[in-house]
Amino acid sequence: MTAKNAIEARNVVKAFGQGDTAVRALDDVSVEIRQGEFFTLLGPSGCGKTTLLRLIAGFEMPTDGLILLDGQDITYLPPNKRPVNTVFQSYALFPHLTVAQNISFGLEMMGKPRAEIAARTEKMLALVKLEAMAGRKTSQLSGGQQQRVALARALAPQPKVLLLDEPLSALDLKLRQAMQIELKRLQQETGITFVFVTHDQEEALTMSDRIGVMSNGKLQQVGTAKEIYTTPKNRFVASFIGETNFLAAKADGTKARLASGDVVDLAVPVSGDVTLTVRPEQVRLASANEPGALPATITNLVYFGTDTHVHLALSDGTEVTARVQSPATGDAGLEKGAKAAIRFAPGAVQVVGD
């Protein structure tokens, strides 16, 4: 019991439907979200991340398991009794109210004194830089401004936890990137625990203190962006976050023999049939006579601007992609069909489960 948990889910199950047709949206999920952290639930659509968020918000009750807030059981507490607020994907702003009235709504419902409501609303308007828009109807705002109103409205009652359900998905790329920085700033300024749901791995990597990767109603891995990217626990996590190469191998200690017969070094010793993963940027083009170099043939070149993706085939045809920095001329000096050799960066080869 060192760092206190803002939210804890214990063995949470959520099933929709009855009997044989029941679908388990959440299948025995346990997670601890620490106080004051920016925690992201990342996964493809239908993985259960939004369901978990709705359970924390109180819009749904779990079929089994517990939800704790600051160590208190809130599993069956209705949403209006939880010190938790949500930023909805659709924003769900009240169309009949002005920007300021939207922001003060929660405070009014809590029965705060008028003076406090006014002061806090002012502060929130300033926080999201919408002072000039206070009297406008929300329909008169742009998407980015509506987004900021939704944020201010949810932050105004000073919740213990702020839930964000894919709040940036409706914005265009430039605005989304600006809002990512904005969100991070708000989180640091307010010190409130953020639980952020997204299917966008880049969003997750850039903003989060920790990430929980979900698929098929299960939490696959929890860790910092770095941990999840460099040491993915299984195939799903490795492939969902970033691009990667998978290689089948037979391992014996710190050495593993690939299907092509080449031998590579492992960071952690294992034995038996394993799946190896190595990120494309950790694959280097080498000269053929370099010790440990794997002979390969270039099958394709894809230019990405800063990088060039080099698609290669090992001697048995196993495909490996290398990501190399494009030279100043933009021409990597490589040719399709040419013989090449590759090396994996030390410590880059990871063993993943299925």
Added chain:
Amino acid sequence: MADIHMSAAEAAQIKTSARHGWLLSLPALVVLAAAAVGPLLIVVVYSFLEAGKHGNVVGNFSTDGWRGILWTKDIFTDSYVLADAHLTIFWRSIKLSFLTTMTTFVVGFPTAWFIATRPPKARALWLFLITIPFWTNLLIRTYAINEVIRAEGLLNLALMKVGVISEPLKLIYTDIAVFVGMTYVYLPLMVLPLFAAIDRFDLRLLEAGYDLYASRWQVLRRIVLPIVKPGIIAGSILVFVPSLGAYVTPRVLGGGKQMMIGNLIELQFLAGKNWPLGAALSMTLLVVVTIALLFYVRAANGEKSHG
């Protein structure tokens, strides 16, 4: 190039036709004049003429019609006395119309909510059921109500059978009967606009409300009702206006004793043979309704901007 030339010619054509565009609305204007303004003018003119002995009017200017709304000529003393019967009828009309509007809202809102939140297929079925009464003549529907609430009617028989009452309730030919009948008849007119408004309502706003610490009642009062207000206004107008001028329902269920303005007007044109008074009463009804609507809409809008 050919394309650009063509579109320029077209633009010129559009400009010309825009200039003569008002011609297109001429048929509508003619219909409006013939169907709305014309008859109304005739009623206004009749209200300022003298009553004929056997109905109709004679061509002398007179304000007797208008005076007759509030005062009746005492045939013995030839002096004017207050027409308290008329006042009773006005009051009953306003009271019953108001009650009907309120009741149709209280009953119609949950109904409309229920329908609007069903899956699309079920929704179509429920809406169909709501509109079924419109296929039957109003008179027949009203007599059906009569069958239910009269002394030997279904309601009294059932209540006596169960033992709730020992004697039939005297419902028929009372204000209550008229009120029940009008509520039944006008309920769909409240449900349909409410449904249309609730259907457009974003149900996710309910969750947003609960999330921001509002109770169910607060969500209803602070979020749902203000947003569906246009539907409430439309429904109230659709129920209140015809209620005020109701004729068949008070006639059948009020038994000619519990008269409303509509019946009073009919009385002047037929048995009373006082067309100017009937015309004046009609105009009064029109003015009252118009003023009521103006107040209602203004009050509703004022509240909206106030929030």
